[in-house]
Amino acid sequence: MTVEPFAAGTSFVHRLDPRVKIVSALCLAMVTAAGNRLGILGLALLVGLVLVSLARLRPLPVAGRLLGVNVFLLLLWCILPFSYPGRPLLTLGPLTASYEGVRYAFTITLKSNAIILAMIALLATTPTFSLVHGLWHMRMPVKLVQLLFFTFRYFHVMHQEYLRLRGAMRVRCFKARTNGHTYRSLAYLVGMLLVRSFDRSERIYQAMLCRGFQGRFWVLNHFTLRAVDLVFLGVMVLVALGMAAGHWTNLIG
């Protein structure tokens, strides 16, 4: 399992400037999260799907990501229609689902899926280092940038350590069952993971210090804004504005 499964790719979307992708993702997400008209939200979902297909991502991993969110949404669907007040739609025994509740649940479903699709297509297709670098260029405070950068770096370290420890357990025939031995072993796994990751992080930091690190990061592949990036940004902003108009005015839809 790689940490960044969608970042490797050569589609048009992959090659866009990360700054453009960040701004586009933000605009789309904000408009979609704030709006309430079902028709426009459906359009947002469509935009998400179009972006995912432009990025030429394999449908199965994307569906896997969506599955996680939709499991929660399923839970929401079981509760929200029955607890939201409004005109009764259908009755199941003592519980009554309201029309407004169903509509609200549907709104949330559309929003969640639309935003996640847009995020996968725009943000997951950028290596995290580039994203952080892009944020720095957009004048995000240096300390936050470093925090993000190190968080990602050490997450990777912990992931590697986790794989090693799991390997050690597998190779001595560990099988997870419901008994004290399993719980204790898993607890040891977590404990050791923290201890060893911390230690490795310290050593990495010491190695960086020994090579003169003073807090500044140098990136070799500096990105440049091309015409196509600006065109894409323009299109995305127009789409977001259009959706905003659709949600809050009566000009569209």
Added chain:
Amino acid sequence: MKPDNEFGRQPKFCNGLDRIIRLEKIRFAYTPSNPVFSDLEFSFTKKERAGLIGPNGSGKTTLVHLIMGLLRPDAGRVEVFGREREREADFFEVRARIGFLFQDPDDQLFCPTVAEDVAFGPLNLGKPKEEVRAVVRETLERLGLAGFEDRITYKLSGGEKRLVSLATILAMKPDMLLLDEPVAGLDEETTDRLAGLLLASGLPYLIISHDREFLHRTTQGLYQMDNGRVSRLR
């Protein structure tokens, strides 16, 4: 009737087959552009004590990881102890009967104390607690590590970690050992100790190592890995 080996048991093999491992037409690549093996053949029998040498990055560790089921080949057949092994469940028997020593002892030890780490293997095999305690004591004694029960694994020295790692796999009473660079970075005394333990174990083993002298002392056969192929030198 062969006498029991020093670790107190007779290795058992199914149907009296001599062959433990057989890899056929194995293809494996970490990245599609760079295959490690395209058509690997390898076999190992219970009568062998052999070394495996080869340049760094030639795939020696990959080979043993494929045998242990930590990696799965892109194509080809992995047969261990007479049965083809494909799914995770198939490899349970392999891991119970082949003791695998990782290149980095930090990859092997993960319980807080030595006793718990040595007990981990037998407990996974379903042995009752009293038997496990006896096995732990016995194994540590045989390796000259009596008194190490309550030491913290994380704080041991490199040599001690290696010996404890060996104890963790010997406690499972395996039929064969697979050792990935067991003496890399060890001092002479610990190397000698390890050699002595291996020779006295009564088990067949395959050792990956760059230390020719160690291999000469502990093994009779020698395999070489080169360009994704294994050839027998001795």
